[in-house]
Amino acid sequence: MKLTSKGRYAVLALADLARFDNINPVSLRDISLRQGISLDYLEQIFSKLRKKEIVQSIRGTQGGYILKKRAKEIKLTNIFDAVDEKVKTVQCKKESKKGCNGKLTKCLTHNLWDELENHINNFFEEKSLEDLIKKDTNERRI
Amino acid sequence: MKLTSKGRYAVLALADLARFDNINPVSLRDISLRQGISLDYLEQIFSKLRKKEIVQSIRGTQGGYILKKRAKEIKLTNIFDAVDEKVKTVQCKKESKKGCNGKLTKCLTHNLWDELENHINNFFEEKSLEDLIKKDTNERRI
């Protein structure tokens, strides 16, 4: 059960962006250098973030990205949703009445995994980008 | 971020085992048939569970496995630990002082992922096998 680097990078890059956002657009090149993430990979990620209206792009020289919403309004849920990082604990299709291997009833552990999924998603619903940069500023990191 | 089937199967198989445990040893063949898990795969899993003293094997005809501890005392944590299903959210080594890409300080998101890891592990610490079969018996499933 692990977090993929796509999700991890998306949040990291946005946290970086959020810190410089108030001044100028931030170029992916800068984020790439500061955070050690491949530029090409960042582009893939930001393309998705833009489509979900989490960031806005500004083209041309001195261009870059800015947040499209306030940091407080961007929850981890929104970010993960944008980059298709999803939490999946059950094996069956959740909507279906059928169980794990096409059985007629849900398996012994179905409810447990469902609870787990909610438990994790709650965490993502609660945390916003703002929480991240607030905490960080206190500790003075780069 | 998803649960692997090794972890899912381990818990499912143990839940099945726990329900019949009071009478006779339960053979992997039975679990395999009831839960639709490959016998060979189950053997791999139970070998690990045995090494961590979660189950005990009884060889020969009419043999099988029984729980080595009370269902109440077997937490999901113990099961996941046995089968090497681990929660991994940070990219860096947790013990090390260094950050994500060998940087000198921890990255912007390190604390966040660490919180997440704890959040998930708390869930596993709280749930025992007993919780699972109790809940199930109420609902009469197979």
Add this chain to the structure above:
DNA sequence: ATATACTTGACTATTTTAGTCAGGTTTATA
């Protein structure tokens, strides 16, 4: 003009997962 920086889609190496397979050993029971 031109360099900077966004944009897109296809492609690929690596790693992880989810098993399979073969060849054992042990022991209850007929």
Add this chain to the structure above:
DNA sequence: TATAAACCTGACTAAAATAGTCAAGTATAT
């Protein structure tokens, strides 16, 4: 004591997912 049920072990492998790379653009501030 023969035999079949069931545990035991390690090596192997196909498929899926991940984590990128690469190529070929377009837009715009200076």
